[in-house]
Amino acid sequence: xxxxxYNITEDRQIDFDANDRNVTVFINEIEPSIxxxxxxxxxxxxxTTGHFTDFNIRKIHTLIxxxxxxxxxxxxxxxxxxxxCQLVCPRGVNLRNLxxxxxxxxxxxxx
Amino acid sequence: MxxxxxxIGGGTAGMETASQLARLGVEVDLIEKQPHLGxxxxxxxxxxxxxxxSDEVFDYLEKGxxxxxxxxxxxxxxxxxxxxxxFTIALQDGKELQSDALVIATGYEVFDARKKEEYGYGIYDNxxxxxxxxxFFRSNKQKNLLEGxxxxxxxxxxxxxxRDEKAGNLYxxxxxxxxxxxxxxxxxxxxxxxxxxxxYMDLRMFDxxxxxxxxxxxxxxxxxxxxxxxxxxxxxxxxxxLVKVEDTLTGLPLKMKVDLLILLVGFVPSPETRRLAAxxxxxxxxxxxxxxxxxxxxxxxxxxxxxFLAGTVKGPAGIANTITDARATAIQVADYLK
Numbered sequence: 021x022x023x024x025x026y027n028i029t030e031d032r033q034i035d036f037d038a039n040d041r042n043v044t045v046f047i048n049e050i051e052p053s054i055x056x057x058x059x060x061x062x063x064x065x066x067x068t069t070g071h072f073t074d075f076n077i078r079k080i081h082t083l084i085x086x087x088x089x090x091x092x093x094x095x096x097x098x099x100x101x102x103x104x105c106q107l108v109c110p111r112g113v114n115l116r117n118l119x120x121x122x123x124x125x126x127x128x129x130x131x
Numbered sequence: 132m133x134x135x136x137x138x139i140g141g142g143t144a145g146m147e148t149a150s151q152l153a154r155l156g157v158e159v160d161l162i163e164k165q166p167h168l169g170x171x172x173x174x175x176x177x178x179x180x181x182x183x184x185s186d187e188v189f190d191y192l193e194k195g196x197x198x199x200x201x202x203x204x205x206x207x208x209x210x211x212x213x214x215x216x217x218f219t220i221a222l223q224d225g226k227e228l229q230s231d232a233l234v235i236a237t238g239y240e241v242f243d244a245r246k247k248e249e250y251g252y253g254i255y256d257n258x259x260x261x262x263x264x265x266x267f268f269r270s271n272k273q274k275n276l277l278e279g280x281x282x283x284x285x286x287x288x289x290x291x292x293x294r295d296e297k298a299g300n301l302y303x304x305x306x307x308x309x310x311x312x313x314x315x316x317x318x319x320x321x322x323x324x325x326x327x328x329x330x331y332m333d334l335r336m337f338d339x340x341x342x343x344x345x346x347x348x349x350x351x352x353x354x355x356x357x358x359x360x361x362x363x364x365x366x367x368x369x370x371x372x373l374v375k376v377e378d379t380l381t382g383l384p385l386k387m388k389v390d391l392l393i394l395l396v397g398f399v400p401s402p403e404t405r406r407l408a409a410x411x412x413x414x415x416x417x418x419x420x421x422x423x424x425x426x427x428x429x430x431x432x433x434x435x436x437x438x439f440l441a442g443t444v445k446g447p448a449g450i451a452n453t454i455t456d457a458r459a460t461a462i463q464v465a466d467y468l469k
Contacts, residue, residue, distance in 0.1 A: 058294070058332065058333075059332075059379060060332045060359065060360035060377075060379070061358075061359040061360060061362075061376060061377025061378075061379040062359075062360045062361075062362045062376075062377070063377075064377035064379075064382075064384055065359060065360075065361075065362035065363075065375045065376045065377040065384050065385070066362040066363060066375065067384070070377075070384050071384055076377075076382055076383075078377060078379065078382075079382055108249070108297075108362050108363070109296075109297075110290075110294060110295040110296055110297060110298075110360065111296055112296040112297070
């Protein structure tokens with residue numbers, strides 16, 4: 021076929037209906053405090069990893085709630101589990117267990 | 132014989148309840164532990180949202196202190212007894228007062244910012260509370276806030292001690308947001324070349340003219356708003372402060388040097404409110420503020436006949452709502468005393 025120099029751009033919307041939310045449900049069940057996040061960003065502000073890489077634990081949390089699991093495995097490997105995020109969280113979210121739950125969920129689902 | 136009521140607390144709620152009850156023909160004893168009336172209102176310079184002088188509201192309240200109200204200043208309560216529909220209050224100076232009804236109007240106090248140690252209040256030189264800033268406005272009307280300081284960048288931190296499980300307060304104090312915006316504008320009036328940043332989680336501009344103040348702060352004064360909760364502040368060797376937040380709208384961690392940090396401290400029930408509640412057996416909510424008999428419909432009475440609540444003993448509230456609430460309490464008390 022003749023190429024006209026055009027291609028199809030990948031859709032970057034969160035397709036909420038198409039996303040598989042089984043992993044989300046699984047993680048939320050292991051660590052229900054995850055549901056308490058109000059998006060203040062204290063966790064990310066204090067995160068040493070986030071100061072030097074593009075790791076953003078608040079964003080990871082929100083993406084999981086939307087069923088967006090792309091790059092998740094690569095992302096969580098950056099976390100050092102120091103727990104500072106959990107120390108500053110005003111809603112008492114157990115963020116270390118969020119990371120550990122993601123590991124478990126990804127292992128189980130083979131992602 | 133005319134009926135009597137004792138009102139505990141001579142702030143905005145207590146003064147207005149007393150004034151309205153006296154007008155309705157009830158004999159009132161108004162007990163205040165401070166040497167003067169007015170409570171927290173006396174600590175304000177100008178009030179949101181129209182930035183009128185707080186003294187004008189105090190003058191209004193004071194005009195209500197007419198005949199029929201006996202004032203007891205510097206009065207500490209040592210004991211309350213209830214017998215045969217009568218309340219007997221023993222004051223620490225040995226005096227005893229009796230009444231047919233009791234109004235608790237002992238209000239709130241501001242959150243102790245030292246509890247958020249990571250914000251450095253009481254540790255670093257240039258971290259102050261919104262209350263201290265208001266005191267500054269009240270006593271140094273024309274002075275530069277940062278006299279002698281060359282650069283002028285100021286951070287205003289929302290939600291200090293509110294919406295914070297770690298501080299033990301899950302509730303929103305409601306009025307810190309608008310206070311921060313008001314104070315930001317007032318700083319700009321004093322120091323037009325100051326750079327002001329409000330660090331917020333949500334701006335709760337819920338009441339009339341609040342949103343317009345936020346608009347004015349952006350349009351006329353160039354106040355900047357960064358959506359992120361302060362994680363920590365640390366002091367530099369030159370006594371400026373380094374603040375760390377996530378700029379959540381860009382998704383990036385942000386650090387910034389400021390010359391002054393202002394902490395918007397929220398409401399907590401006053402120790403006197405809690406002490407009297409324990410003495411009388413009044414119900415406290417999860418937030419430790421007092422519970423009226425019904426949260427929607429019976430908002431000024433308690434489950435104990437003859438005991439009423441007015442103002443911020445029931446949770447955060449501004450001046451206008453407190454005055455309205457005090458009037459509702461007065462009507463409930465007068466009805467009870469019929």
